[in-house]
Amino acid sequence: MRGGGEELNGGGSYITAQGCNNSDDPSGFIFKDCYIFRSDPIWLGRNYRPYSRVGFADNYMENIIISEDWNASFIPEMKKQQSIVNREFTTYSETNCRGPGSDMWKRVPWEKKLSEDQANKFASTSSFIDGNGWLAQCRT
Template sequence: MNVAPIPSPGDIGAQAVAIRIGGDQAAFWGCGFFGAQDTLHDDRGRHYFKECFIQGSIDFIFGNARSLYEDCWLVSMANPVAPGTKSINGAVTAHGRASKEENTGFAFVNCTIGGTGRVWLGRAWRPFSRVVFALTTMSDIIAPEGWNDFNDPARDQTAFYGEYNCTGAGANMSMRVPYALRLNDTQAAPFLNVSFIDGDQWLQPYV
């Protein structure tokens, strides 16, 4: 937990990491991660999160790891927005993949997104940012456009942002940014289980 105050978008030096994970083959079952901006620094390596509670406001899951999040609760604590406004005041993810050669990315499967504010699913911290949300329930806090290119339109061509069979008011893809991908079964398959993180080679069952 990091109890630093919730920052406003654009505040300088407001990041307040609760945990950084930089080792390979790390797994977390039923853990809670609490903070505001940059809560969980999923830095590098292969990681597995199962039934975890992750709270934050801006980029609250960020880094350049290759991680699978299953059955997790992602809770925005961004400040509420006034009714009728279109302001964005948070983002769930900021993945930092810098080149297409890097086999990294975040996959969220059977998760639930809720809380307060109006947030993006992710923004492209680095040009080849890669995030997939599959079979996830999204509340209406998700902005209709869904994703953000970090104010660099060139990243529209290189980021990989996919959604697959998600539900809830925030999962409507009709107004998504043009580079958001509606994945079919074949495209989604590599992201849906522990094979995404080579888990069959190292992940031990939790007992």
């Protein structure tokens, strides 16, 4: 993966900005088997609606990931009670990532810690985002 990320008023850059209006919305982003690099530090992602789902699985990350990795404070109601709301409204995860940017020791405490089985289901195009439905209809 190579790119600039999203710039927000000098407040940093983000690889993802994902959002859903409710918990029934099955959308989200998965980054699997990617090489993530850039010249400047970057956040893995942020929400732009109350619900958000993003997963990074089996990626190589250069030492550019901001250690707190996720930011969910862009929705006003989330700024008030960020640690509580984030657990309820977001699914942000990293599984089996490697490289100097994959060090998890300073990550946000509310990042989801998925089991290998959960991570495989989350990153599977057949089970996530109804992949057996619409993806099967796409041309290759």
